[in-house]
Amino acid sequence: MGFNYGANFLKLRKKYELSQKDLARIAEVGQTTISDIESGKKSPNVITIEKICEAVGITLADFFVEAEPELEPELRRLLDTARKLTPEQRSYLQKLLETMIAKD
Known part of the structure; x- marks a missing residue:
């Protein structure tokens, strides 16, 4: 879309x-x-x-x-938390999330 x-x-x-x-x-x-x-x-x-x-x-x-559409509250909290991470931590989190999605 x-x-x-x-x-x-x-x-x-x-x-x-x-x-x-x-x-x-x-x-x-x-x-x-x-x-x-x-x-x-x-x-x-x-x-x-x-x-x-x-x-x-x-x-x-x-x-x-x-x-941009408003984010759901739980996604907003997740994004706010992710903004506090270092670039290295964000990279790790991205890989973790991709692994979780691939398992479904």
Whole structure:
């Protein structure tokens, strides 16, 4: 499954309480471009994504981070714990997890 630009643009637009027309105007893109992206008829190019991000005052990184789905609480705790490990410990943990999965 690919990245859903349309859903994420819609979410972003609603977050900033903008109509398609308003977002198109401040991002200097066509309203049909916004509509086509949100409806899934068209995928945006990098320039369009940058213009829309600039228009609402976020970076490309912010756009893609906001687009990530929320993790389940137990996965969030696991990730938070893994962040505290050294690179060597992370490598060991990765191998351990891969071994556990291979046994199933």
